[in-house]
Amino acid sequence: MTSxxxxxxxxxxxxxxxxxxxLDARGxxxxxxxxxxxxxxxxxxxxxxxxVLDGVHSAYVTYFPDLAFPGAVEKVAAFAETARSAGLGRMxxxxxxxxxxxxxxxxxVRASGLDFTLIRSAWFAQNFSEGYLRDPILSGLLPMPxxxxxxxxxxxxxxxxxxxxxLTEPQHGGKLYEVTGPRLLTFAxxxxxxxxxxxxxxxxxPISFEDFHAAIAETGGAFVADVFTAxxxxxxxxxxxxxxxxxxxxxxxxxxxxxxxxxKAAQAGAWAQAA
Numbered sequence: 049m050t051s052x053x054x055x056x057x058x059x060x061x062x063x064x065x066x067x068x069x070x071l072d073a074r075g076x077x078x079x080x081x082x083x084x085x086x087x088x089x090x091x092x093x094x095x096x097x098x099x100v101l102d103g104v105h106s107a108y109v110t111y112f113p114d115l116a117f118p119g120a121v122e123k124v125a126a127f128a129e130t131a132r133s134a135g136l137g138r139m140x141x142x143x144x145x146x147x148x149x150x151x152x153x154x155x156x157v158r159a160s161g162l163d164f165t166l167i168r169s170a171w172f173a174q175n176f177s178e179g180y181l182r183d184p185i186l187s188g189l190l191p192m193p194x195x196x197x198x199x200x201x202x203x204x205x206x207x208x209x210x211x212x213x214x215l216t217e218p219q220h221g222g223k224l225y226e227v228t229g230p231r232l233l234t235f236a237x238x239x240x241x242x243x244x245x246x247x248x249x250x251x252x253x254p255i256s257f258e259d260f261h262a263a264i265a266e267t268g269g270a271f272v273a274d275v276f277t278a279x280x281x282x283x284x285x286x287x288x289x290x291x292x293x294x295x296x297x298x299x300x301x302x303x304x305x306x307x308x309x310x311x312k313a314a315q316a317g318a319w320a321q322a323a
Contacts, residue, residue, distance in 0.1 A: 052105035052137070053077040054215050057089065058112055062174050063142060066208035067108050067215075076216070079104060091123050094130070101134040106215045110142045113272070116149040116279050125156035138163045138221060140214045142207065145170050145226065146283040154224070163221045165214035170202040170228040170288065173309045176242060177318035180264070185246075186319055190239040191253040193260045194284030200228035200291040201238065203304040210298040225294035230303050232289060238306065245310035246319060257281055 054071055058064035059080035071078045081089035081100055089100040091111065101107070109127070111120045124141070131139055139162050143150035150168070157164045175181050176190075184191055210227060214220040233241070239252040255263075257277055265273035295303040313319070 053079055053103055055079045055081055055100060055104040055107040057081045057107065058110035058142075061110060061112060062172060062178055062204045063207050063211065064108060064110055066205060067211045070208055070212045071215070074212075074216075091127075094123075094126060097127055097130045098134055101131055101136060104134075105137040106140070107131060107136055107138075108140045108142075108211050108215060111153070114147075114149075114275065114279060115143060115153040116147060116275055121149055121152045121156060124153045125160070128157050128160035128162055132160050132162050136162060138165065138215065140165045140167065140211050142211070143168050144279075144283070145228075146287045147279060148282065165220045165222070166224040167207060167210055167214070168224060168226040168294070169207055170200050171283075172204050172207075173201050173229070173306055174204045174313075176238075176310075177313040180267075182319065185242060185250060186321065188249055189251055189253055190235060190242070191255045191259070191263065192235045192284075193255055193257045193280055194235065195254055196234050196236070197284050197286055198232035198234050198289045199284075200230070200232050200288070201306050202227055202229045202295075203306070203309045206295050206299075206303045210295060213298055220298065223298075225298045226292045227294035227298075228290075228292045228303065230291060230305055232291060233306060241307050241310050245307070245314040247314075 056064050056068045056078055059068045068078050068080055083090050087100050088096050090096050111124060115121060128139060139157055141157050143154050143166060145168050154166050176185055207227060210225055236252040239250040243250040260280060261273045261277040264276050
């Protein structure tokens with residue numbers, strides 16, 4: 049499996065960029081899927097799917113912005129069928145913990161007849177350093193709903209390591225890896241950890257789901273806010289308040305700790321103010 053091309057859908061995203069970089073570092077051929085690629089790919093244009101799968105043996109699949117978006121599960125199911133017809137060797141799908149639509153996406157891949165690996169992930173640590181929470185952190189705030197709910201937040205570098213193992217090693221076929229960080233943290237504890245790494249105060253601000261919706265709507269619009277607020281309501285209710293050993297199952301090592309993520313991100317300038 050390791051000598052053949054891997055398709056990476058979402059190659060510019062948090063996990064996909066890392067998966068592609070790790071494959072590059074091993075000298076393995078990678079096809080980065082995007083609308084602007086030489087062989088373009090577009091979830092909304094099924095006619096682009098078969099060409100991008102031509103000559104590919106394995107694929108890492110993420111659906112942006114989330115499997116909860118209307119039509120996402122149906123598109124993943126149809127893409128899996130196209131991939132099976134194209135002779136894809138293995139599909140590695142990233143999904144989310146505690147999300148109803150993510151489970152439906154997993155089942156679609158299971159039912160496709162493809163060899164697969166499923167990675168069911170906890171909340172991303174890099175949401176603080178590369179995502180929509182970076183600007184609030186820069187201002188010294190962490191506004192989040194969910195009260196004192198605890199989350200086993202995961203470093204996306206662990207997700208990428210699991211994905212690359214699944215793409216390049218035969219023993220991961222048919223496996224589901226539910227991946228989390230090594231411990232449970234409240235958002236207030238995450239704010240304290242970020243403050244220690246940055247050397248300045250970061251205050252957790254408990255907000256309502258309505259305020260969460262309003263904040264997202266300001267930049268992403270009402271539709272995007274509706275979907276992400278629904279995901280937050282679904283997943284920040286305590287259902288994910290447990291750690292799992294998915295990283296250890298896949299890699300034989302423990303996952304990275306959030307404090308290590310925060311310190312390394314701070315040292316790398318993730319929260320450096322623009323000049």
